[in-house]
Amino acid sequence: MDFWIISLAEWIVCTIAAMWMVARVKDLGMNELFIMSFGAATVARYVLRKEFLHGLWCLRHLVVQ
Numbered sequence: 001m002d003f004w005i006i007s008l009a010e011w012i013v014c015t016i017a018a019m020w021m022v023a024r025v026k027d028l029g030m031n032e033l034f035i036m037s038f039g040a041a042t043v044a045r046y047v048l049r050k051e052f053l054h055g056l057w058c059l060r061h062l063v064v065q
Helices: 003-024 030-064
Strands: none
Touching: 003 030
């Protein structure tokens, strides 16, 4: 379940970043658009995975005690 939530959030961030750049940045090449939008998605994936794993670790720690 966590994988699907993180994957969906990653694609949403990628789409929003790409739409924002197309609307705001004038001379934008396809390479820059691809790199920046997927870069934003990668950062979002890292943050979400870190938070999910931290949350799960805390829950496991509380259950074990």
